[in-house]
Amino acid sequence: MHSVKRLAHIDFNIPGVKAVGMELMKLINAPSPDMEAFARTVELDPAIFGSILACANSPLFAGITEISDLKVALNRLGMKEIRRIIFHVVLESAFRSDNAEINKLLRAIWKQNLAVSLTMQRLIQDCPQVKALPMDMVGMIYPLGLMHVIGIPVLAINYYDAFAKFITEDLAQPLPDIFAREKELFDGFDHFELGAEMIKRWGFPDFVPDIISSYHVPEPSLDADSRTLHSLLRLARHLAQEYGYAALPDSPPGYWLQGNVLDQSGVNEDDIKADVMDQLDKILKMFH
Incomplete structure (x- = not known):
């Protein structure tokens, strides 16, 4: 294993991984996720926002009507699927x-x-x-x-x-x-x-x-x-x-x-x- 000093010379900033995405991963990994803070953070990134809505309206999760409200989308998807979407969208870009x-x-x-x-x-x-x-x-x-x-x-x-x-x-x-x-x-x-x-x-x-x-x-x-x-x-x-x-x-x-x-x-x-x-x-x- 290399020393901390040597690792300090490595650039760990992957261009495709945005700060908003990293914050969302931290929020979703919390023992009791703050979904209000999560929703506010999602709204800062149009790509992630759009991905959540697209998934909520996909054949896998779609209800009777199409939705455009983020909180409704989060409720429809549930925590397990929200986690999968966030990890997918954030990590895929790396x-x-x-x-x-x-x-x-x-x-x-x-x-x-x-x-x-x-x-x-x-x-x-x-x-x-x-x-x-x-x-x-x-x-x-x-x-x-x-x-x-x-x-x-x-x-x-x-x-x-x-x-x-x-x-x-x-x-x-x-x-x-x-x-x-x-x-x-x-x-x-x-x-x-x-x-x-x-x-x-x-x-x-x-x-x-x-x-x-x-x-x-x-x-x-x-x-x-x-x-x-x-x-x-x-x-x-x-x-x-x-x-x-x-x-x-x-x-x-x-x-x-x-x-x-x-x-x-x-x-x-x-x-x-x-x-x-x-x-x-x-x-x-x-x-x-």
Whole structure:
């Protein structure tokens, strides 16, 4: 792990992530969200405001009449869906670039993130250890999937030329070798460390950056609950790859299943695939 002094030289300001979006994530992560403050903050950003209204009026949530009032939209959607919308809108913008090749990779990674998040959410009902987690950890499952590779945009911003060369020359290597190659090319940093540091600065609970910094390690030194979430993330990465949503070259067989502590006896991969693909298609259309 790098020193705080070295990390201070890294730019963690991702251009697409707006201050309003960050404030909304903090408000929605509060133990008892202040929805009045949340609504006032949403109104400061036309894009987020429009996304919430569009979702509230979509076929998934639409009532008898179309609505244009934000508070009515928030009530119609409910807290679970509001959280998903905010994390989606705020984080999606981080996975874009003016460089065509980098942008192509980041967009593929974002689709992978969605597949991982939806798979993690779907696995809750099938994995006893996950259902038994504290509610604050269950509430972080969807954003954890969306954010687990947030360090990649940080690498792209801070090492623009080297990153552009990296994606054209090195991505054909097997996945573990790619991870090691990052440290060689990017001043000893990798996206695990930079992603964890960003999440710390965003004020998420400690277990979230701990998992992000070690999700590539089969058996990290984490407490039992964090190991459960860690295994859930890795299992979802495995399934997302099986379903054809891997942004990087295929990892070795069983790579993401190494060290998994979950009871998977109740997991029906075919059912999960059908559910995830259906949800992913609807989300991509909704935010197109």
